Amino acid sequence: MGVPNQFHAPLAVQALAAGKHVLLEKPMGINSEAARQILHAAETSDRVVMVAHQMRWESIAMQIKEQIERGELGKIYSAKTGWFRRKGIPGWGTWFTQMDQSGGGPLIDIGVHMLDLALYLMGNPKPVSVYGSTYAEFGPNRKGIGTWGTPDWDGTYDVEDLATALIKMEDGSTLSLEVSWAVHMDTDNSPFIHVMGSEGGASYRGSEGKLLTEKFDRPIESVLSKPDNDEGERARLSRHFLACIREGKQPITSVLSGFTNNLVLDAIYESSRTGNEVKLDWNLKQ
Amino acid sequence: MGVPNQFHAPLAVQALAAGKHVLLEKPMGINSEAARQILHAAETSDRVVMVAHQMRWESIAMQIKEQIERGELGKIYSAKTGWFRRKGIPGWGTWFTQMDQSGGGPLIDIGVHMLDLALYLMGNPKPVSVYGSTYAEFGPNRKGIGTWGTPDWDGTYDVEDLATALIKMEDGSTLSLEVSWAVHMDTDNSPFIHVMGSEGGASYRGSEGKLLTEKFDRPIESVLSKPDNDEGERARLSRHFLACIREGKQPITSVLSGFTNNLVLDAIYESSRTGNEVKLDWNLKQ
């Protein structure tokens, strides 16, 4: 089950203070305030702090990233990402469904994966404004729980179970982010991402990817799949962490990227509460 | 090809003045100002004015609407709709690609269909705020044109080819709207809509629909299809128009619904231009 999100920041700060390198599970902080604490602690330390966003290390994501970096897709101007689980709420009573321990529902649980990967593939544009809504129609009514597992029917459920948002970037590009733990929708329950560029696009769903462009004045595409002997994303992620330590370099999933994710997530929750667009506050000090 | 959108309002106003009943193709006006003119003309006339949104009359949409009206899906709190064409820009030089005649690209061409249907299935909630982005990466570069047809390579292209937006309603529900004439994305080129309710959901893509809910503590669904002897949506639409004339009643695709569509579309274009959320101005007079 892992350590509840509320403890990520205090533990990371303590570890750094103790001179340890830190590999944090996502989300980096329970909110942007907590993330900012890690950011500050890391600034004054020479230790490596890395967030374990393993989706960046999946074979298909890496193949897509490689094409984008080579410029094969041209300018990335729009992206769509999300993960709709139809009936996958963790059993109530776990910390996942309790706001004070988790900081939120599917948005901070699985949405942070997709947000992180999308920003990475888009070339790390700077988010400037967020607009979104969250809903909780299943959990509070004791519905939508995953078929397997032992639910605690009296547990607390005070987080969302569906979230949808648009995020505008400084460079003019836009990202759509949608997630659910439970929703009455026709979904294959797989994470997905679509990256749309001026010269080509990439789609990734479940364990299959596609590169798309025009050729012969026609739509044309290449299916991407994992190699048979794929060592797995966690192996590559771990090697990267070790390399960063050894070579004293910044991990690609740096504290800044972790902070960015938290900043955007906070803004989605706020936009949902107020009904208004939220302009991001990039003041890193506070 | 139909009459360019810029002439919808003047023709409708003249026809009403001449005492004719009016059946208008979508969009009702080239923008909300034009739509407001039709609204005012209709207010002072006893003639029927109806917008020909035939998707409301498609068999599967009607089956879904029937279930929603019976309350089988519970409260509708979120919806997603769109239509991604991968390579379907009308040949340049047609009025479709010229802003002064069309008022926009895929958003006003096919997006208005999906917006209208979505609002109808959601129970006609009142949109209050809009946030969106539009892009034109294909048309201006002479790419993305549909395979068949005779393109005018020197024609004007000054509209968008991709649009994405979120729309918040007065009752707290949210609608996501995405359309393209051309995009490097993995798409089946079909219009789609997902309606998410507290008790059930509905999905509609191409010529197939689904109703979804939980039963036996499991996800469960029913596939909807057109009956073999379906008379077709245009036949039903026409009968409705005639019934409204005969019985002096308001069509379900009334001038108010047409105005609502134009108001939302205008706001998406504005949000894209300014980068900001747009609060809708529901002052019907002007």
Add this chain to the structure above:
Amino acid sequence: MGVPNQFHAPLAVQALAAGKHVLLEKPMGINSEAARQILHAAETSDRVVMVAHQMRWESIAMQIKEQIERGELGKIYSAKTGWFRRKGIPGWGTWFTQMDQSGGGPLIDIGVHMLDLALYLMGNPKPVSVYGSTYAEFGPNRKGIGTWGTPDWDGTYDVEDLATALIKMEDGSTLSLEVSWAVHMDTDNSPFIHVMGSEGGASYRGSEGKLLTEKFDRPIESVLSKPDNDEGERARLSRHFLACIREGKQPITSVLSGFTNNLVLDAIYESSRTGNEVKLDWNLKQ
């Protein structure tokens, strides 16, 4: 290959006499007379006697049983079960194809599995009358043998290779049972069962199950599958046997259920021989 069916009863009786708990492979006896001997021996013993009908412990069967017990399918009034192997006769010369050792062909070999599971899912109704036919068109003609294995072309084959029967229950419900080792039929070679209730139904074929009912005034269904981490039916079966020993309770596959199966099978063979319906004789003493 296991112990030939003819030795099940003598071995079980001896084991009980020696104070052992007994876990018997199916069928409990080579016929109902043999089964009755085990029944009597078990009555006067405090040991646990259980028949190893592992299909009751398969994940999908258990999911279906759970729904039936909750009443979700309403009253079960009809069921269909069977297993058509197209070309799967065990090599001649094994005891399987010799009446005096096996007691019969596919009916007692694989039919007993399906009969047991069907009665269990139907809620253990009491069979009162049986009508059926058996045929042997392949084995005696040296046809229909499974592709793999080393046939003994001179071995004895004096059992059926196809059987079909209807079984009426005291509560008015009916069960259809059909099995083959070899038949010229379009079959996927998988065991199947359909349970039909007043409020819903369940289907199970190969490794997939379905729950079915009406909702939205339409047919609706949920696909059941084994969980990825399924420990397997034999593990659950074994735990049940141990729990029965520990807690001194009756196994769900009790000697009475084993006897019931043998009683029905005997009646099918008799109905085929005489051409007449057979009323079951529930006199447990003899």
Add this chain to the structure above:
Amino acid sequence: MGVPNQFHAPLAVQALAAGKHVLLEKPMGINSEAARQILHAAETSDRVVMVAHQMRWESIAMQIKEQIERGELGKIYSAKTGWFRRKGIPGWGTWFTQMDQSGGGPLIDIGVHMLDLALYLMGNPKPVSVYGSTYAEFGPNRKGIGTWGTPDWDGTYDVEDLATALIKMEDGSTLSLEVSWAVHMDTDNSPFIHVMGSEGGASYRGSEGKLLTEKFDRPIESVLSKPDNDEGERARLSRHFLACIREGKQPITSVLSGFTNNLVLDAIYESSRTGNEVKLDWNLKQ
């Protein structure tokens, strides 16, 4: 909708008396007593009486029959036929759901088609004994009605909606017959028939057929389909009727075959009522 079954016999007898050739829709009579009246009237007339069992004239059924007549399937010893509609009860208030006008539910409505075809493909064996059950769990509870059509919610429903039966023939072969208008079962709603012979088999479901046998010591099969330019079964049926008139010959769907069907159906209803096997009474006079 056709003429209610109760009028088949009186109309046929009158028509014969008036010297007309008679082409009757199925079932020939509302019961075997009515069928016997037609039989008697036909005996003393030189006119042609034919039952319009069009399934015998479907292209795939004819291809199968041709192979059987050539002896390619060997001796036919068993057959299975049926038609499970999951949710297809005709709207209440039609004569179909009223016993006094129809004589029964799906058994006499669609079951008679399958029974007739099965007996024909089996080579017209003589049925000697019947055992079956019928149920009505949907209709009386206002469930299971077909999605399309205008139900009369106050109409009478006093027929079965599910039937299952086994029929033994004089030559030792057996036929299983199962039909429903409504049932909670995993069904593709298509009629089906399996004919099992000593040398080969044939399967027919929906619009596809298969011939099956062993070759290369392996199962082997040939898919049958309708020719593209198929003139249709009704055209062939009509030509046969005209040929019988012109040539003074007996149609293949003679009054005797129509009587046989009614005799078997009556016996299934009786077996369900009494719970007992019914031996058929072949006394043609009465």
Add this chain to the structure above:
Amino acid sequence: MGVPNQFHAPLAVQALAAGKHVLLEKPMGINSEAARQILHAAETSDRVVMVAHQMRWESIAMQIKEQIERGELGKIYSAKTGWFRRKGIPGWGTWFTQMDQSGGGPLIDIGVHMLDLALYLMGNPKPVSVYGSTYAEFGPNRKGIGTWGTPDWDGTYDVEDLATALIKMEDGSTLSLEVSWAVHMDTDNSPFIHVMGSEGGASYRGSEGKLLTEKFDRPIESVLSKPDNDEGERARLSRHFLACIREGKQPITSVLSGFTNNLVLDAIYESSRTGNEVKLDWNLKQ
């Protein structure tokens, strides 16, 4: 059934002599000698002579040809074409199966279609050498006849039913040609062609085509299909014939292309007879 191939040349020569434009079904002549007669007659006439190779006018073939002419596939260096019918011999007794009337079996019947299309797509290279084999294992043994039609079991069958050949061109490219009327092979009975170029390839099978190349350092492809409103190949072919007459231009399926086809076919038959490679004799006079 058309005019037997043996009459193509005499009729064409007579028609030209009478001053008629000539549209000939394939093959142009029953052999190259007959084709040479048409060639000579056409040389001294101002009338249009066109061979009706309609496959060149099929929508997908035309889409492929357009890409090749644009140079999108680069240099075409190899091609494969054929048409394997598994069981499609025309009923014996038709002229198709009689050498003196047809000039050959599937090679001259359907092979000429594929040969003509392949040479056209390859850019009309000049064949210089041929090597091939033909077989007749079905027809002479009264097997392999198409299911539908009325065979004449005593008719003559003295042509091949399978042919395979390699054809080398002056520019170094090679074409593989394979056809059958009957063969025990796993085939979908569709004509096929693969054109392999240095920059891309094209595949055409049945009613679907594909363009293939490398992009993103990966295989990539575009599926081609007929447009929904395709007027059909015969309409386009006829318009081309009329345009040639009106504009006095040479049809793309000229007498020279017809002669080339006959020359290659003759050489395949000769190579099969002698067992040796045949160098083509391009002396047009004789």
Add this chain to the structure above:
Amino acid sequence: MGVPNQFHAPLAVQALAAGKHVLLEKPMGINSEAARQILHAAETSDRVVMVAHQMRWESIAMQIKEQIERGELGKIYSAKTGWFRRKGIPGWGTWFTQMDQSGGGPLIDIGVHMLDLALYLMGNPKPVSVYGSTYAEFGPNRKGIGTWGTPDWDGTYDVEDLATALIKMEDGSTLSLEVSWAVHMDTDNSPFIHVMGSEGGASYRGSEGKLLTEKFDRPIESVLSKPDNDEGERARLSRHFLACIREGKQPITSVLSGFTNNLVLDAIYESSRTGNEVKLDWNLKQ
């Protein structure tokens, strides 16, 4: 990567001289001259020399061979085999792409597998004449390399990447052989073989096989698949090698079969170079 082909003959000759039994990977020699050396060395030795053509030991190939040997397919008169890899050139710089070490490209790398299996299934007919072409449009242009692996962009590439050939046998049968490492073609990248006989045929592609014939005057087929518990082809091959040693018998993949393969491959390369048919020189001495 194995030992480069150029060393097969010297190593085998030395091993035999040292009194060792020899199991050689394919191809036996880098060309027929090298193969002849092994042949001669084996003739004067009592050691076993076997070529490790493991495809002969694959389960499906063995099932097909068994049927052919039983005569179920009749006379084999034609066969087609090949292996089209669309983009599978081994990284340049390996010995595979260098003529002096490998003797050729896909023809000698994977074509030799298919040639060997085809001749074996055809019953080891004696090839007498060869006609073929080879091309190299990818490798020399640094295209067509397999996606995975580390290419040496400066390595040598002087072999073919596509080859096509026809081979005529002494008994009149013909074999078509086609292979590629890289080609712009619609291929599933699987090896395939079709064996066509007078009474039946066999097809083998990837991991599935089929036996085909006529029955019921219709095409009919049986799908072959590997048994679940298949021990694998290398296990069977090794057992055969050991049995040959133990029993002093000739392996089925004898030196003569290895020589035959080399002789045919040499002739294909020569035919491509000269443009002419090549008659095989069966003089085993030289």
